[in-house]
Structure formats: structure tokens, C-alpha cells
Amino acid sequence: MKSLEQIAAELQGYDPQALSAEAVGEFLSRLVEPLEAFEEVGIFDALNRVLAEAVISPLSVPPHDNSAMDGFAFDGGQLRADAPLTLEVVGTALAGKAWHGEVAPGQCVKIMTGAIVPDGLDTVVPQEFTKPAGDGRILVPANVLKRGENRRLKGEDLMEGRPALPRGERLGPAACGLLASLGLARVKVVRKVRVAYFSTGDEILSLGEPPREGAVYDSNRFTVFGLLTRLGCEVIDMGVVRDDPALLEAAFSRAASAADAIVTSGGVSVGEADYTKAMMKKLGDVAFWRIAMRPGRPMAVGRIGRSVLFGLPGNPVAVMVTFLAFVRPALLKMMGARDLAPPMLRARSGEPMRKKPGRTEYQRGVVSKAEDGSLHVRTTGNQGSGVLSSMVQANGLIVLHHAQGNVAVGEEVDVMMFDGVI
Structure with a gap:
């Protein structure tokens, strides 16, 4: 376990009084x-847990070639580009129950979505593409499909014995469904x-306390x-801790x-006129x-015992921004996750934004889609922390x-989205 001094020595140009957001992430x-x-x-x-080891598929998904459509399965080698094909229906294959029988040239099997495609057949024509031809036969018009269409191949999703999910995968709804499959x-x-x-400060009220001045x-x-x-x-909620050395020492310990x-x-x-920083210094190795960011300039980082410490600023927006920018990726690494940084999307600014080089700014924005399908973003107005x-x-x-x-109207900017679809 490296000390903060050792980590700082590894970072070129490390200056705790003027640290870039990129340097914070690296530290x-x-x-x-x-x-x-x-x-x-x-x-x-x-859900949301991180895989401790890779998952190797114990079976193939799907386990057999099966139909992607309700229709008729046949040998697609009989298709001709310039002529329709007439086929005799000799059976029905239902999902969940294999159909056993012989299918000769000029014959087909009516098949439901998900049903196993009988041996020797490789193509499914959707029912709506066909026409009745009398005497238990159907007509497949010319040029409505190609050989091999509408057939799901065995193992095309997952093949037995091959990796299904890697170690470090954070399990979302789709991954949980895949495991179940x-x-x-x-x-x-x-x-x-x-x-x-826990929160610190004598000016902080817990819910249920009566309001008081200041x-x-x-x-x-x-x-x-x-x-x-x-x-x-797993959250351990310790509430509000007052600016009292004994209370703070007990809380940190x-x-x-x-x-x-x-x-x-x-x-x-x-x-700050309190004892929080002094207690951090007393009990741990803390920087x-x-x-160089806005909002959220002050931050404390280090260790108390074997616990990693993240001391965030007090202003509500600054707390959330520093958490999303720095604490969340660090905790994801502790969880063993592969993907640490949230994905950025690009959107065109709907307004000019004043910005000086030399610091990273996180402005609250609202992303929307324009009539032409492009993404646009505007600020929420007052950006106070x-x-x-x-x-x-x-x-x-x-x-x-x-x-x-500075950002001009129409210029593309990066946006860290709060929520994904899944």
C-alpha cells in the first residue's frame, strides 16, 4: 500500500494547491x-454487482437452429431468382417440441417462431409472404427471400465453452437476463x-429539528x-457530526x-472554522x-487506517459533482468494475458559455433532441454551487x-449524462 507522498512523487507536476481534474483521477x-x-x-x-470471475457458457444459446418467424421451413437450395416455388406442407413444428419426420424436395414444414428447424432445412419464409396454392400446398413468390434467411443458428448468441461475460462486468438488467438464459x-x-x-458542521440541521437562524x-x-x-x-449512515473534536474523532474511528x-x-x-481537517490530519494520511474545477474546488483525500477517505466540500451541488467526477470512479475500481468513467455524449450548445482555460467546469445541462435528430444542450441557468x-x-x-x-452557440460540448436507459 503506497503512501500519499509516494503516489504524489509518481505524478509529474503534482501541486495540491492547483490540481487539475485529470490529475485527481490519476491520483x-x-x-x-x-x-x-x-x-x-x-x-x-x-443487479449492479460486479462479477468476480468470468462466466463461461455451460451451453449454447440458442441450443438448436430455430425459426425467427412464423412461416414455413424448407431447403433454400430450391429457390430460383426468376421463378416462384411451390411447396407441399407435410407437418407442423411447434416451439418447445421438436418435429421428427422426413422432408423431401418440394416439401416444407409449417413452423412457429422459436421452433427447432428440422434437419436438412435451412430457410424460413414468413407466412405473410406466401400464397395458398391448393391441396395443402403454398406458393413462395420469386425474389421475396434468400437462402438461410429467418433462421437463428445454434450458438449465435452464446457458444458452449466460450466466455459469456468477463470478470469485472457490472451486471445490468440485460446481463442478469443473459445469466438466466x-x-x-x-x-x-x-x-x-x-x-x-456523515455530514459535518454546527450549522447543519437534521430532519425533525426546528429551524434556527443561520x-x-x-x-x-x-x-x-x-x-x-x-x-x-453498502451504506453506513452516520448522520450529522458536530464540530467537536471528541465527536469527530469518535466518528472517524x-x-x-x-x-x-x-x-x-x-x-x-x-x-473553515471547525475541527474536521485537524482530525483528518491527526488520524490519517490525508492530503x-x-x-482547478468549478464547482467543488476543495477536497480532502487519503486514508484513515485501511479506509480510503473522500472529504467533499459542503455546498450541495459541489458535493454531487465531486462525487460523480471522482468518488464514483474510485468506488467502481474498489468494486472491481472494468468500466470506471461514465460515457460522454456530444451535443451542440444552445447558448454561449463563458469559460477560462485552466480549470474544468461542470455546468448543469438539459439535453434534448432537435427536429433533425441532433442533440442540443442548454444550461439550467444559475450555476451557483x-x-x-x-x-x-x-x-x-x-x-x-x-x-x-469560451463556447459559441452551436459548438459541440461533452455531456456526462445522469441516467441511462438500462
Whole structure:
């Protein structure tokens, strides 16, 4: 396990008082390590979990050549480009029940979607393409299909003995369905990352407390809880901890003994009149950064015991942005996931944006589709780090990179979307 000093020495131009967003990501990728503990879970409990080992397909999917259509199966070698084909129907193949019989030239089998294609047949003509020809026969018009069409081949989805899912795959709904299609009721996954979280500050009110002058209700506790839960972490909610050395020491010690990672909000800004930073220094190996970004400039990172510490700023939007940009990829690495960074899409800006090179900006944006099918994005307006309502209005973060300058109307920008379809 490397110390923060050793990691910093490996990064060219490391300056904790002027750290680029890219350097933060690189630092954290060296700080965190994947968990080595695994467990076996049922498929219903596997959603968002990370595979601890590759899944090798125990069977082929589909297990037989089968029909992709309701229609008629026959030997496609009889097709002629310039002439219709007349076929005698000699049987019916139903899904889930193999049809056994001989099919001679000039004959076919009526077949349902998913039914096994009988031996010697390789083509299925959809029923709606055919015409009755009398006496139990059908007519296949010329040029309506080619040999081999509308047949699903054995193993075209997954072949027995070959990898079906790689180690590190984060299991979404489609992957869970794929596992079930292989007949697998249980799967080996990395155990959940345990994350202890608490807010700090005397100005923070918990829900149920009466309002008081100068105090605000703690929204960060609930946004971070949601982010951690959606990511698939085991969350240890420690509530609000006051600016009291004894209370903070007890909270950090308890968190470090119970969790793989600790996330706090508040108490890391320069000039903060509280004891949070002092306690972090006392109990762990911690670096205090000023990141060249907006919002979310102050951040603390390090270890307390064997737990990785992420000290986030106190403003609600800054908490969410720093979590999405830095904490989420780090936790995914701890989970053993292959894909750490959220995918970016490109959209045309619907308004000019002022931006100075030398810092990364994450502006709340709303992506929509224009009549021509192109994607456009506009900001939500006020980009203040305390305007939590803007995160509700937005469906993504417009990422204006470190070296990027002003953005003109119609210019393409990167957008980190909040949610995917599956």
C-alpha cells in the first residue's frame, strides 16, 4: 500500500494547491485497490454487482437452429431468382417440441417462431409472404427471400465453452437476463463496498429539528446516500457530526473500523472554522487539495487506517459533482468494475458559455433532441454551487475541459449524462 507522498512523487507536476481534474483521477486510480473478498448471490440479487470471475457458457444459446418467424421451413437450395416455388406442407413444428419426420424436395414444414428447424432445412419464409396454392400446398413468390434467411443458428448468441461475460462486468438488467438464459441461478460477485458517510458542521440541521437562524437542513446526507445506494454500495449512515473534536474523532474511528471508504461533506475549505481537517490530519494520511474545477474546488483525500477517505466540500451541488467526477470512479475500481468513467455524449450548445482555460467546469445541462435528430444542450441557468434545484432540472453535466475556452452557440460540448436507459 503506497503512501500519499509516494503516489504524489509518481505524478509529474503534482501541486495540491492547483490540481487539475485529470490529475485527481490519476491520483485516485493509484490510491484505491479492488476488493479481494467475494460472495455468491442469486440472480435476483445480482443487479449492479460486479462479477468476480468470468462466466463461461455451460451451453449454447440458442441450443438448436430455430425459426425467427412464423412461416414455413424448407431447403433454400430450391429457390430460383426468376421463378416462384411451390411447396407441399407435410407437418407442423411447434416451439418447445421438436418435429421428427422426413422432408423431401418440394416439401416444407409449417413452423412457429422459436421452433427447432428440422434437419436438412435451412430457410424460413414468413407466412405473410406466401400464397395458398391448393391441396395443402403454398406458393413462395420469386425474389421475396434468400437462402438461410429467418433462421437463428445454434450458438449465435452464446457458444458452449466460450466466455459469456468477463470478470469485472457490472451486471445490468440485460446481463442478469443473459445469466438466466444460461440456466445459472447463482453467480460469484465482488462483495459490496462498505461506505460510511456523515455530514459535518454546527450549522447543519437534521430532519425533525426546528429551524434556527443561520442553520440549514442537511440535504447532502440524502443525495450522497442516494448516489451510494444507486452505485450498489453498502451504506453506513452516520448522520450529522458536530464540530467537536471528541465527536469527530469518535466518528472517524468508528467509520474506519467498519468501512472500506469514508465520505464526508463539509469542513475541508481553506479557513473553515471547525475541527474536521485537524482530525483528518491527526488520524490519517490525508492530503488537502484545491482542484482547478468549478464547482467543488476543495477536497480532502487519503486514508484513515485501511479506509480510503473522500472529504467533499459542503455546498450541495459541489458535493454531487465531486462525487460523480471522482468518488464514483474510485468506488467502481474498489468494486472491481472494468468500466470506471461514465460515457460522454456530444451535443451542440444552445447558448454561449463563458469559460477560462485552466480549470474544468461542470455546468448543469438539459439535453434534448432537435427536429433533425441532433442533440442540443442548454444550461439550467444559475450555476451557483448551492442551487440544488438545478441538479433536479438537469439531465447531465456539461463538461468544459481544462484547456477549453469560451463556447459559441452551436459548438459541440461533452455531456456526462445522469441516467441511462438500462
